[in-house]
Amino acid sequence: MAPTVDAKARETEIDLLERAREVLPAGSFGNIALDLIIKEGHAGRVRDMSGNEYVDFLLGSGPMFIGHAHPDVTAAVQAQIPLGTTFFASNEAGIALAEDICAAMACADKLRYVSTGSEATLYAMRIARAHRKRDKILKFEGGYHGMSDYSLMSLAPKTLANYPQSDPSSAGIPARVRDEMLIAPFNDLDTVRSLISEYAEDLAGVIAEPFQRLIPPKPGFLEGLREITAEHGIPLIFDEIVTGFRFSYGGAQEFYGVTPDMCTLGKIIGGGFPLAAVVGSEELMSHFDAAAVDPDGFLPQIGTLSGNPVAAVAGRATLEVLRRPGAYERVNETGQRLMDGLAKALGDAGVAGQVVGVPPLFDVFFSDEPIVDYRATLRADTAKAKIFNDALRANGVLKGDSKFYVSLAHTDDDIALTLNAFSIAAKAVANA
Numbered sequence: 001m002a003p004t005v006d007a008k009a010r011e012t013e014i015d016l017l018e019r020a021r022e023v024l025p026a027g028s029f030g031n032i033a034l035d036l037i038i039k040e041g042h043a044g045r046v047r048d049m050s051g052n053e054y055v056d057f058l059l060g061s062g063p064m065f066i067g068h069a070h071p072d073v074t075a076a077v078q079a080q081i082p083l084g085t086t087f088f089a090s091n092e093a094g095i096a097l098a099e100d101i102c103a104a105m106a107c108a109d110k111l112r113y114v115s116t117g118s119e120a121t122l123y124a125m126r127i128a129r130a131h132r133k134r135d136k137i138l139k140f141e142g143g144y145h146g147m148s149d150y151s152l153m154s155l156a157p158k159t160l161a162n163y164p165q166s167d168p169s170s171a172g173i174p175a176r177v178r179d180e181m182l183i184a185p186f187n188d189l190d191t192v193r194s195l196i197s198e199y200a201e202d203l204a205g206v207i208a209e210p211f212q213r214l215i216p217p218k219p220g221f222l223e224g225l226r227e228i229t230a231e232h233g234i235p236l237i238f239d240e241i242v243t244g245f246r247f248s249y250g251g252a253q254e255f256y257g258v259t260p261d262m263c264t265l266g267k268i269i270g271g272g273f274p275l276a277a278v279v280g281s282e283e284l285m286s287h288f289d290a291a292a293v294d295p296d297g298f299l300p301q302i303g304t305l306s307g308n309p310v311a312a313v314a315g316r317a318t319l320e321v322l323r324r325p326g327a328y329e330r331v332n333e334t335g336q337r338l339m340d341g342l343a344k345a346l347g348d349a350g351v352a353g354q355v356v357g358v359p360p361l362f363d364v365f366f367s368d369e370p371i372v373d374y375r376a377t378l379r380a381d382t383a384k385a386k387i388f389n390d391a392l393r394a395n396g397v398l399k400g401d402s403k404f405y406v407s408l409a410h411t412d413d414d415i416a417l418t419l420n421a422f423s424i425a426a427k428a429v430a431n432a
């Protein structure tokens with residue numbers, strides 16, 4: 001399928017892009033810079049204002065795991081809306097979704113809702129500090145936990161300092177935050193072990209993406225991390241905002257068989273609406289309960305839209321679809337076909353690139369060396385990645401700069417179209 005542009009519709013789209021530049025910094029919402037406006041999404045495809053249709057691997061940056069406008073999610077939301085859209089007080093859907101999540105996640109005795117993943121990780125780190133009565137958090141270089149001052153340390157450091165020195169990846173972060181975050185290399189258990197041993201007395205917690213961006217953990221890495229943190233009584237937080245209900249119903253903790261003390265969830269659990277959560281052991285989550293802890297261990301936490309009933313019914317409907325027999329088998333099969341097809345297209349075109357990730361979430365790195373940590377990702381060829389992504393888009397495939405998110409709704413036709421686009425895009429890279 002070549003994009004089919006309706007000239008008049010394209011004019012309207014360009015006009016809207018110009019209007020955006022008048023009122024939005026950089027003309028965008030800050031998320032992804034595209035010269036198109038998405039008009040609608042159905043199942044595994046989206047359509048822009050010009051009328052071009054794309055097989056969608058952006059998936060709203062991950063929430064739309066069962067596809068856009070899934071009829072069960074739409075029906076649940078349509079049933080809730082006439083009953084009221086937010087109350088600030090407990091509601092049945094929010095409680096029922098919390099039950100579903102606590103039943104699914106091995107680390108979850110209790111749950112607290114927030115609206116975004118950034119808030120979830122902020123509170124998880126704060127709970128660790130309240131619990132340990134210490135300030136420092138260890139995170140991994142290149143690990144993404146959202147937009148708080150703490151999470152933005154060494155997300156994309158400008159200078160590659162010696163570990164555990166942190167570096168702010170945004171302007172506007174107070175200088176002293178640098179001292180509160182320790183940075184370690186992902187997948188390097190020896191360095192992590194020695195840092196945790198050295199700083200154990202000052203450490204409140206460790207936060208990690210169990211699958212960091214696109215980098216799978218080496219065998220034994222998560223197990224080792226679990227062991228070292230447990231040895232020192234330091235809470236281990238898995239940021240499962242991407243992996244939760246995606247790698248398996250029980251998240252990366254089930255997929256890799258390593259249970260943290262807390263995890264953060266977002267994306268899929270809101271079914272395409274703003275909802276995220278921090279979940280964890282009874283003991284850690286008790287810091288949110290003034291009656292359960294000393295006043296100096298209490299952590300007040302309020303959010304206007306927390307547990308929003310529309311988001312909760314959408315999340316429940318999504319999880320219900322995922323519990324159906326064969327759901328994960330199907331996503332994995334789709335993703336595997338795409339990963340294999342991508343590797344073949346690169347090989348056929350004689351392009352040095354490697355497909356990294358797992359079937360529900362992967363991408364290509366134009367690099368020969370193993371992608372084991374953030375520093376290895378820096379040595380991949382981003383100019384080639386741009387040529388590849390642009391060629392995919394010109395041939396009806398939409399993705400983010402650095403990820404293919406696969407959905408349950410992608411069809412054989414979507415796969416066939418994508419495999420064809422892979423072969424064209426790989427040749428474009430070879431000829432560049």
Ligand SMILES: Cc1ncc(COP(=O)(O)O)c(C=O)c1O
Binds near residue numbers: 119145146239267
């Ligand atoms: C691993 C991880 N943590 C946290 C976040 C932040 O979530 P949100 O964008 O909902 O604030 C994201 C968002 O992509 C994420 O991928």
